[in-house]
Amino acid sequence: MREGPTITTIAKRAGVSIASVSRVLNGLPTRQETVRKVMAAAEELGYVPNSVARSLKSARTNQVAFAMADIGNPVYLAMVREIQPVLKAAGYRLVLHSTGADVGEEIEVLRSLGERYVDGLILIPLRVTDELVEAIAAARAPVVVIGSVPDGLRVDNVRTDSRTGLRLALDHLYALGRRRIGFVNGPLDTVPGAARAGAYRDALAALGLPYDPDLVEIGDFNRAEGAAATSRLLARAPDVDALMCANDLIALGALHVLRRAGRRVPQHVAVAGMDDIDLAADAWPAVTSVSLGSAERGRAAAELLLDRLRDGDREPRIITVPPRLVVRASTVGEDAAPSGPADPAVPEQTRPGAPERTGTRFPRAVPERTAPGEDVVREGGG
């Protein structure tokens, strides 16, 4: 782990000037003999250009930051998995920031852009305060925000339409005959929480259903809190026949509680979630979910940022990823003998677009049929 060689080292070794070394290394026109000597010296010394010095000179770091609340969240994880390869292909490294859903930390990340350690930032805030908006506007490097931001904030933006998404799910539940549709939401002071609360009311109104406060509960956007909130809701509204969950983790918690309470899903209570995370498809029964295109949003954000890094002066752009309802067993599953042969599997449907992914990642090679929805045939086995 000795000191690394610099162009100066190479210059001495090759008996030329540092300028020549630089030219050779950068492929600028140089005499063959010089090229040979420099390359040889560089090879022998195991030269690797110092990216810090290069950054200082070029004012570019080839690094991009991604800041989200917690990488443990499947939605953010799905985004990172898309963002990383896109950036990598473009020659950028990824710096990860976990803000713990703390606005202060998000603002701190935005301020830190002044340190110039990255060329840009992809930010996905949970709560959008005035202070955050100011920080975004004052950012010293290009920023792409995933999520809704106030109109007038000139920033590249990737969003989805969770209102329409929730509407898709409620229409689906209604079409199945459900009329007592509960709603387990996340905190109202978060952007998604607030949006989904409004969307729920609107959707009910559009369907001609009354808004019943007893049918609404709030917990955090995770499985444990989702379970707790569902318990409270069940206690207050025992006649609920469907549960709309503000995200899939909440839905998984709901499934757990419903099973414990002896309620069959979907026979007694249909369950739908949002985000279409992998676990939703793998759950038992598989969870009907509104895909908000996490992966697509991640990719779009990365590409938007890369584009902006090429042309810093273009107008801010907004990309909207449409929601899709992915229907699975938790809303349309059917009864079956506990160990008997599978009933006709319920095909997974995607609306409104064409199906882009399946509810399961099992290869065709598996002998057993692994069509989505099959698990439901065992769910109610009692």
Add this chain to the structure above:
Amino acid sequence: MREGPTITTIAKRAGVSIASVSRVLNGLPTRQETVRKVMAAAEELGYVPNSVARSLKSARTNQVAFAMADIGNPVYLAMVREIQPVLKAAGYRLVLHSTGADVGEEIEVLRSLGERYVDGLILIPLRVTDELVEAIAAARAPVVVIGSVPDGLRVDNVRTDSRTGLRLALDHLYALGRRRIGFVNGPLDTVPGAARAGAYRDALAALGLPYDPDLVEIGDFNRAEGAAATSRLLARAPDVDALMCANDLIALGALHVLRRAGRRVPQHVAVAGMDDIDLAADAWPAVTSVSLGSAERGRAAAELLLDRLRDGDREPRIITVPPRLVVRASTVGEDAAPSGPADPAVPEQTRPGAPERTGTRFPRAVPERTAPGEDVVREGGG
């Protein structure tokens, strides 16, 4: 997004030299009046020190890289979640590399350390080739390797003992009366795959059980391949009464296949996995798993690296995280009435150490009993 101010800008504004600005900003003894002027100017201009220039001067970047196969893998994810806050607390940023389990990419990351964009690297290779070992030895920055490396390689190292871990699980299965214990392993050309293959044979021998090739199948370390491999194994050895899976994802795939095949878990076939990922505890039935301390290993690696960054000359250190068997319903679950009141919950046990985590993350506030293992009382309901 105008050009950021530098110390030169501030110097002019405050009417002092750049040296004075630097002194003030670094808290060196300076006249009060000068301090005031400089701070005022810096404040007005919104000065933020340029980390690139600082790095060039100090030869430290305050960045650390973490390279693993795929952040989507729950084990690596658990590590990142531990590593990130530890590094952050020490003032380091995290640069993420996904190598896709490609040795070439891992070597590339090691070589790139010569670019000096990070102060150190935490690497978790899946396959350890001679070339990789050479690259580690020749690394231009401190490296901490998670996983087993050849003796004699002088590098900070965090490992676990998956052989003993697998032994714990097999002893457990044997104690439960299982004698036809199958093994669903990952690729043999990976370090964990090879180690576990040997451990399986050794453990069988120690227990006085014969080694039966029909009881062994190999797939990749994921759910889909685990399911496929399990299917093949079931076809070849229908009398299998226990399945040891080389990791939890494989175990989840096995659960799926067993359910489809009408085999009850654990009544007909007991299932055990490795890694103790969150999904193991949340599965249905909850999966008995050998914890290899992913989080602990991540934290240990981060701390080892930080320590090394403070003292680059100390001897390489090896930290071994002991495996623990976490017993859950997939091996010790019992029958119960499908919808009746819960049987005495099977307590989650941890061996050999004391229990450090529970099999569920539901809060006590949840009305229903949420003791670990409770799911098993409903599992066999058929």
Add this chain to the structure above:
DNA sequence: TTGTACGCGTTATCAT
């Protein structure tokens, strides 16, 4: 106490 000047490693400009 403060200012000048140099170096970190690279790229780019300008003579030669």
Add this chain to the structure above:
DNA sequence: ATGATAACGCGTACAA
């Protein structure tokens, strides 16, 4: 074609 030299922004001896 090549070499000397000036930036990039910061920290720090050294001189004043």
